[in-house]
Amino acid sequence: MTRALLLVGSPRGKKSTSSSVGSYLLNILDERGLETDILWINRQLADDEKLFQMLDAVDRADIIILTAPLYDDCQPYIVTRTMEAIAAHRKNLGNKRFIPIINCGFQEPEHITSVAIAIYHKFTSTVGFKWAGSLAIGGGEMLQGASGKKLNELGKMAGKVKKALERIADALVADNSFPDESIRAVPDFFYKPFMKKVITWINNHSWKSRAKRNGGVVYARPYSQ
Numbered sequence: 108m109t110r111a112l113l114l115v116g117s118p119r120g121k122k123s124t125s126s127s128v129g130s131y132l133l134n135i136l137d138e139r140g141l142e143t144d145i146l147w148i149n150r151q152l153a154d155d156e157k158l159f160q161m162l163d164a165v166d167r168a169d170i171i172i173l174t175a176p177l178y179d180d181c182q183p184y185i186v187t188r189t190m191e192a193i194a195a196h197r198k199n200l201g202n203k204r205f206i207p208i209i210n211c212g213f214q215e216p217e218h219i220t221s222v223a224i225a226i227y228h229k230f231t232s233t234v235g236f237k238w239a240g241s242l243a244i245g246g247g248e249m250l251q252g253a254s255g256k257k258l259n260e261l262g263k264m265a266g267k268v269k270k271a272l273e274r275i276a277d278a279l280v281a282d283n284s285f286p287d288e289s290i291r292a293v294p295d296f297f298y299k300p301f302m303k304k305v306i307t308w309i310n311n312h313s314w315k316s317r318a319k320r321n322g323g324v325v326y327a328r329p330y331s332q
Contacts, residue, residue, distance in 0.1 A: 111136050111279070112168035113145040114161075116175030116186040120147050122255045124210050124247040128268065129174035131258045132208070135276040144168070148185045161189070162196045170204045170279055171236065173227075176247065177211035180222045190230045197234070205236035206275065206285060210247025216289035219243035224287065240278065240285030242271055246292040268292055 113133050117123035130145065137143045144164060151161040165171060175186050182190075207227045209219045220243050231238045244250075250258065250265055258265040258272075267290050278285040315325045 108140070108142045109169045110142040110144070110167060111170040111172060112164050113143070113172045113174065114189065115145065115147045116173055116183060116189070118149050118183055118185060120149050123176070124244075124250045125174040125176055125208075127250060127257055128208055128210065128244070128247075128272065129172060131269065132172065132272045132276060135273060136279065139276065139280050141170075141280065148189050152185055152188060158192060162192060165193055165203075166197070168203065170206070170239070173205070173207045175207070175209055177209055177219050177223055180218060182223060182226065194230070194234050202237050203235075204239035204279070204284075205231050206239040206241060206279075208242045208244070208272075208275075210244040210250070210292075212246070212248045214246045214291055216243035216245035216291060218245070220287075220289055238284070240275070241287045242275065242285075243287075243289040244268060244271075244292055245290070249292045265292070 111133065113129045115121075115123070115126045115129055117125035120126065126147070133143045133145055146161055146164060148161070151157045173186070175183060181187075205227075207224070209223055209227075211218050224241050224243065227241065228238065230236075250256065250261060250268065258269055271288060271290055274288075275285045277283075318325050
């Protein structure tokens with residue numbers, strides 16, 4: 108039986124968009140007869156024994172699915188640490204299929220595809236995985252994973268993401284590759300000029316308020332003189 112392993116690479120753990128997105132895909136694969144398992148990387152890196160358990164799960168899996176956020180156009184540290192551990196554990200992992208599903212808070216998925224996806228490509232070729240495709244999700248915060256929301260609870264808001272995950276499931280079950288794809292979780296309405304101005308104002312107000320609460324001087328110009 109084909110075994111799919113989901114590695115959740117968000118430091119937030121279960122309450123994260125990465126966990127919500129990955130769990131939705133894993134449920135589909137489970138319903139279609141695949142054997143599935145899920146590990147949260149932040150837990151597995153807690154000690155050597157748990158790390159070895161994760162590496163053993165990778166060895167036994169036929170499909171490796173990584174869901175993770177984007178931090179400064181790159182991977183979170185725990186994901187980088189996991190990739191290094193997998194590479195050091197075994198250089199050639201045969202025909203295991205690997206597919207990263209990455210989300211970022213910014214609306215444009217180009218923040219993901221410009222750098223991070225290339226790094227995952229390099230990792231895949233280095234350890235001997237078979238690239239099975241990728242999904243870059245812009246506006247991942249809209250999916251409310253940090254609040255513990257599941258995709259099924261979001262209605263139309265998660266429609267684009269759920270359809271993309273269903274296409275991935277179709278490809279994996281059929282032993283096919285999934286083409287690298289980028290989507291915006293944010294509804295098209297929010298890209299209208301008026302809404303862009305409103306969202307920009309809201310974001311600026313939020314950041315300024317947070318800075319003041321933490322003792323920051325919002326309009327400081329320390330290098331202006």
